[in-house]
Every structure is written in C-alpha cells, then in structure tokens.
Amino acid sequence: MERVRVLLVAAEAFPLVKVGGLGDVVGSLPKALKPLGVEATVLLPWHQGLEARRVGAVAFPFEGREEVAALGERVEGGVRFLLLGLPDFAQGRVYGEPDDGRRYVRFALAASRLKGFDLLHAHDWHAALLPLLTPTPVVYTIHNLAHQGLLSPEDFFRWTGLPWSFFHMEALEFYGKVNLMKGGIVFARRVTTVSPSYAEEIQTPAFGEGLDGVLRRHAHKLRGILNGLDTEVWNPAQDPHLPAPYSRENPEGKEKAKAHLQALTGLNPPILAAVSRLDRQKGLDLVLEALPRLLELGFSLYVQGVGDGALEEAFRRAMEAHPGRVHFHGAYDEARARLAYAGADAFLMPSRFEPCGLGQMIAQRYGTPPVVRAVGGLKDTVEDGATGVQFSLPHPEGLLYGVLRLFRLGPEAMGLRGMAKDFSWAGPARAYLQVYREALG
C-alpha cells in the first residue's frame, strides 16, 4: 500500500496542549503509525500561548461570509502539528468556555478546508462535524460519550449553512438539539472507541448516554481499539521527574520515589493515590465516602486533580482535617503526577464509566498496582488478582473491598507483574491501520 496521509483533528495533543487522556492519545498515535507507512499530521486549534511558525492561511465559510484562519506549523518529537489560528482560541481554556459550541464548529469548518490528506481521523465532539463537511473519508473516534456537543439548531444551521434536511432523527437531531457526536457516528465511514469493552457497553442504555440506539444501528462500522501508551514518555527507567530510575529488573529506585513522595506530602505509607480530572465519571466521590474507613484501616490518601469545584473543596477540607494522612494537590502538574504514579503503594480508579483510561496503565508501568472499577477499558487492561484488582459495586464498599483485597494479595508482587505488561502502541496502531484501510475502501 502507498503511504497514507492522515490528518488527526482534535482539541488537544501532548506535548503542545493536554487536559487529559485525549491529549496523550492524539499526541502519541502518530509516532506509532509512522513505521506502518502512515504519515500522520495533527491539527489543533491554535490555543493561546502556543508557539508555532506561521505557514499560511485557510479560508472557510461561516454565517454565509468567508473568513480566514492563520495556519501554524510545529514539529515535536518527529510529529508534525498544524495549528488553526482562530480568534476564538486566543483566550480562554481548552474546554469549558460558554462559546465552546461555536468555536469548535468554526474549528471544524476551517479544518475541513485543509488539502493534501487521504483520510481524516476526527476525535470527540470537537471534530465530529467533519464527515458532513468534506468528501475525504473520515474515521471518527469516541474518547468520551459523555460530552456530545449539543447546540441550538437555529445557531448551528445559520453558522454552517448546512441544509435543515440534516435535522432529523437519523442524522443530527437529538431531543430538539443538534448533536455533533451523533453526526460523527452517523456520517463517518468508520467509528472507533478506545477499548473493546466500552465499544460493547455504549450500545446499552446504561452506558449509551442516549446514543445507544444510534450506536446499535451503526454497530457494523464500530470498532473498539485499546489505547496505547507512549512507552518513551512513560518509562520509569528514563523519567527525569523521578529521584532515581528503576525498572522491573532493577526496581530499587522505586523506594526512592516512595520516600520522596512521603517527604513532599508528609503522608505515612501505605499511600493510595489518584491522579485524575475531577469529574463525576471518575468516581472520586466514592473515595471521599470511603475515606473514614480507609484512614481507620491505616491508609493515607494522595489526590491530584482539577475540575469539579465541589470535589476540589471537599478534598481540600479532608486534607485540613487529616494532616499527614490526606494530601490534595489541586493542580495540573506533570512532574508531580509522575512522582505519584511511581511513589504510591496503590493507584485508585473507581470510575463510573471509563472508555479506556490511561492512569491505570501508567500506574502498572510504574509498578504501582491499580484498584479499578470493572468497567470499560479498566476491565480490559487490569488483570484482576494478578496486576491489580477490579471491583464491581459503584459504592464505597466496593472500593474498600478492592483495596483490602489488593493488600491481602500483595501489592509488591502485583506491581512487578504489571511492569511486565505490554501497553505499547504497536498492536493498537496496526488495528487503526486496518480501520483506515476499511475507510479508504
């Protein structure tokens, strides 16, 4: 097969901009595709503060006028990034602004005008509109079905100039709104999501977020492909943020990471850690509810994350109430995250749902066994009783059971087994190539 030129279109990609796991995946998949003959470029909004070389401009239609977006280019770690310079992204956060719908629609409209690619790989609702805008084949990946991009139909059709004939149940309409995610699912040539279990789950009402019927109707083009990890970026043997390198063969350095985490936080071992966006999805409220029992049993808790204000406040208060036993780091902090993955005795991920999850994979790679809820990608990546523990009940009792079982079974041996697992992109990248081939027909 000829070299395939693919444009990955997303809101975030490591190392330029990362809020969560989407950034990790979009930033690392291109590297893994390269040896398979896929020339992958990443297109992002030109978020404020990003430095890049201006290489041109793209004209696109919006509200019946022609507008122009600057085009920037930057190469990082062998990956080519293109940035679309829209004034909408010159300030504000990556997500969570009141005009998110409008600015990401504008992003997709401009993205659809880029030339020179055989295939577009669109990620999450921010890029879901692409299959309606371009004849180039599109593969659409769902990283999180909980965020769908809901818009008023009046705004949407005025902005895009698309015909109102798209506003019906088998296309964009969703309870009186335009649903961008639904458009991605219906109109892309292939739809993927980030683990085999989540691909099954989202076809059921319990996990389908109202789109399970649509997903069942399009199940013939739906595939579950597990995320990989960039094993160079996530490698305790060469992580500059750790006090000492370590590996499965030479695990001594892990003790230094533990000592460093304890010194930095004042926590007594054993330390249970969570590094996560603070969102209902992640089930960290269960950790709060289980906290009194966990403390009674002698555990300490380290939580790092930003997001939901009430959760941030609750963890802050828990830290004040239990100095030396609870530590909350309410920041996005790459270096500290790595120290937590390395220095904790166990990693907690009690998610209500989890499309794939990277935290539990990173923890295993750093020799820290995870306690996870048995859902989605957590189910597919943690070997219950061997490299970590799974629990089913979405309740503090379920979490407590999981933690106690893990410590009964022996976290050290599990940690060592976890380090031997292959979480690389090699297999997943081949699966994406197969999907790309299917989409190209």
Ligand SMILES: Nc1ncnc2c1ncn2[C@@H]1O[C@H](COP(=O)(O)OP(=O)(O)O[C@H]2O[C@H](CO)[C@@H](O)[C@H](O)[C@H]2O)[C@@H](O)[C@H]1O
């Ligand atoms: N405060 C903080 N400081 C530093 N780093 C932090 C941090 N908070 C989070 N992170 C990092 O963000 C990433 C989180 O990735 P996950 O895949 O576990 O969850 P997320 O829900 O963001 O991703 C969504 O997309 C991904 C990608 O497909 C799916 O795996 C997942 O299930 C889905 O919910 C990890 O690299 C973690 O270390």
